[in-house]
Amino acid sequence: MKTTKNYFPLLAVKLAVLVLLAETAIMGVLPFLGIRSALLENTADAVLLVLVVTPFLVRWALQAARMVGEEVEASRRQLLDIIEFLPDATFVIDSGKKVIAWNRALEKMTGVSKKEMVGKGDYAYAVPFHGERRPIIIDLVSGQDTETEKRYKYVKRTADGTLYAEIFVPSLYGGKGAYVWVTASPLRDGAGNLYGAIESVRDITERKRAEEKILESEDKFRNLTEKSMVGVYLVQDGVFKYCNPALAGIFGFELDEIFGKKGPKDVVLPEDWPIVMENLRKRSDGEVESLNYGFRGLKKNGEVIDVEVYGSRTFYDGKPAVIGTLLDITGRKRMEEALRDAEERSRLILKSAGDGIIGVDTDGLILFANESAQDMLGWKFEEMRGKRLHPLMHHTRPDGSPYPVQECPMYEAFTLSKESQVDNEILWRKDGSSFFVIYSARPMIRNGRTEGAVITFKDITERKKIELEIRTLNAELEVRVEQRTAELRSAQERLIQSEKMSAVGQLAAGVAHEINNPLGIILGFAQGLVKRLKENDPAGMPLRSIERETLRCKDLVQELLIFSRSSKIEEEDLDINEALGGALSLIFARARTQGVEIVRELSQGLPTIPANKGKIQQTLINLANNSLDAMPAGGTLTIRTALSLKRPGHVEIRVQDTGHGIPKEIQPRVLEPFFTTKEVGKGTGLGLAVVYEIVKKHNGSLEMESAEGKGTLFSIFLPIKAAKAPSDRQPTP
Structure with missing residues (x-):
């Protein structure tokens, strides 16, 4: 507690200081020393005490005044020293706007010394800043000035009258200029009266540049995020505190529908929300710094999409939050699924392909072999992988000689990027056996660069066998076709011949009927006259010549009549050997006179055939003649009979001679009526024609083979059983 002895001197000192301060300008400085408030707090007490103990106050006042004056001067010097060494550029003006303090920092900033500025008024303090005398921010402590405020980028006034402002001053630091932050405060006495002002100017150029960089970075970030196709978000307390248009668009919202109003739970499929919620919690709680995962999102229209997020822990407004990016991967997922499906289909195609497929690198090392290739070669892929293709399966030619790798089309595919198609090669199996293949070798090219080759081959062993069989069959078929063509050509010729003979037959029938009766009369008279002639009658020779030639004409007429008779001949069950034996007896005499040997080769036990004996004998006689x-x-002259092997169900009669043969060029005409190569009077040209007609009427066929200088063979085929209808088979020369 204060004692009375000590209390009165203190009151006296306070009273003396108040009196002196009122008479001096020191009051303008004392507020900075904190003296004013200390003195004025007990002024009422001092006045009361003065009234009570006035005698004591007078004596102490003089002593206290002297002491206070010294203290005030010391405080004033101390205040000016404090202002002088403040780090911020600072100056003080009094109520008359004269500069009473201008510190070192301000001297350095403006290049104007304290000596040049202290005591100056009339806005002199504005010149170092703006190059002219005009009001500045310190002048606004006494009142508002709209025009002056407009010069500053930012002005703020607080309740106690302090002003804050920002401005760029180009003249500072010798013209380099600087951004400054200005603080101006009023100076008031205990009564609240304004007796001056103080202004601090802080160089914020570096901070400003840093802010500009930050703003530029923020602007770039904003542009990046606003224009990004990737969703960007910041989540705190379950709400999107920030999201860019892309994120809103991904979920089908407008930006103002989701920003600050909705959270992750609103855009996550309910089934996937637990995992998303857990991952948000882990990052917010600091269990993990960042996570990358996917989930199914839910759009505004109810459509389900696949999304992928990458988020990390951060702080926003001093609280934990999660910032990250979100990407709609629905299309990618579908593409990945399609790619997987395509790869699976490709794998199945390669697996199911009947052709062998092998892939090699640029060194000829096997990279891939499908199942067909493994089956054909007898190797498992594990045994083939990494081995050189050529020595493994293509080392030897089909003839057994070595196959140099430089000559191998497969080798050229991956070394020279040459495409090849080989139709007849062999490959070698694991067991040392070989098989025929057709293969193609194609280079694998990526970005214009060969990265290996693909060999596709097919086992054509069976095909080769079939081709050989086909070639054999084709050869046989060609022979048969040639034979059949010859037969058809011959048949066509015979058909034409048949038509000719039919026409000749009709003509012959008419001629035969017309001359048969006159011939009968001539023959009758000639024979009657011959019988009445006496021996050595000179008329005998002419009459006998008439008889002989008339008989020859009669035989010719009978042959002509064969062509005119279309009715079926009378048939019987004929023993062919017996009938031929009777006919041969008629030609033995002529054969002996010409020195011709007749050889008979008649098979025994032949079945009877339906035929006319006389007609069959006539065919043999005509052919033999x-x-x-x-x-x-x-x-x-050889006569043979046998069961035909060429035509089953037929008896075959063969008449073969060793004569001069028939020239090839006239063979097609030998069956034509009246065609003959004999001299006039020695042949009628009807012999073979009659044979053909007789055989035809027996439903048989006639064939001829002849070679000049070797002889001629005629073959007659007669059916064992009677046919239901006449055969149209034509003779084959």
Whole structure:
């Protein structure tokens, strides 16, 4: 507690200081020393005490005044020293706007010394800043000035009258200029009266540049996020505190529908929300710094999409938050699924392909072999992988000689980027056996660069066998076709011949009927006259010549009549050997006279055939006579009978001579009626034609083979059983 002795002197000192301060200008400085408030707090007490103890106050006042004056001066010097060494550029003006303090920092900033500025008024303090005398922010402590405020980028006034402002001053630091933050405060006495002002100017150029960089970075970030196709978000307390248009668009919202109003739970499929919520919690609680995962999102229209997020822990307004990016991967997921499906289909295609497929790198090392290739070669892929293709399966040619790798089309595919198609090669199996293949070798090219080759091959062993069989069959078929073509050509010729013979037959029928009766009369008279002639009658020779030639004409007429008779001939069950034996007896005499040997090769036990005996004998006689005509100097005439092997169900009669043969160019005409190569008077040209007609009427067929200088063979085929209808089979020369 204060004692009375000490209390009165203190009151006296306070009273003396108040009196002195009122008479001096020191009051303008004392507020900075904190003296004013200390003195004025007990002024009422001092006045009361003065009234009570006035005698004591007078004596102490003089002593206290002297002491206070010294203290005030010391405080004033101390205040000016404090202002002088403040780090911020500072100056003080009094109520008359004269500069009473201008510190070192301000001297350095403006280049104007304290000596040049202290005591100056009339806005002199504005010149170092703006190059002219005009009001500045310190002048606004006494009142508002709209025009002056407009010069500053930012002005703020607080309740106690302090002003804050920002401005760029180009003249500072010798013209380099600087951004400054200005603080101006009023100076008031205990009564609240304004007696001056103080202004601090802080250089914020570096901070400003940093802010500009920050703003530029923020602007770039904003542009980046606002224009990004990737969703950007900041989540705090379950709400999107920030999101860019892309994120809103991904979920089908407008930006103002989601920003600050909705949270992750509103855009996550309910089934996936637990995992999303847990991951948000882990980052907010600091269990993990960042996470990358995917989930199914829910759009505004109810559509489900696939999204992928990358988020990390951060702080926003001093509280934990999660910032990150979000990408709609629905299309990618579908593409990935499609790619997986395509890869699976490709794998199945390669697996199911019947052709062998092998992939090699640029060194010829095997990279891939499908199942067909493994099956054909007998190797498992694990055994083939990394081995060189050529030595493994293509080392030897089909003839057994070595196959140099430089000559291998497969080798050229991955070394020279040359495409090849080989149709007849062999590959070698694991067991040392080989098989025929057709293969293609194609280079694998990526970005214009060969990265290996693909070899596709097919086992054509069976095809080769089939091709060989086909070639054999084709050869046989060609022979058969040639034979059949010859037969058809011959048949066509015979058909034409048949039509000719039919026409000749009709003509012959008419001629035969017309001359048959006159011939009968001539023959009758000639024979009657011959019988009445006496021996050595000179008329005998002419009459006998008439008889002989008339008989020859009669035989010719009978042959002509064969062509005119279309009715079926009378048939019987005929023993062919017996009938031929009777006919042969008629030609033995002529054969002996010409030196021709007749050889009979008649098979025994032949079945009977339905035929006309006389007609069959006539065919043999006609053929035998033709053969004898072809062997004027002798030869061999062979008559054979047998069951036909060529035409089952037929008896075959073969008449073969060793005569001069028939020239090839006239063979097609030998069956034409009246065609003959004999001299006039020695042949009618009807012999073979009659044979053909007889055989045809027996439903048989006639074939001929002849070669000049070797002889001629005629083959007659007669059916064992009677046919229901006449055959149209034509003779084959």
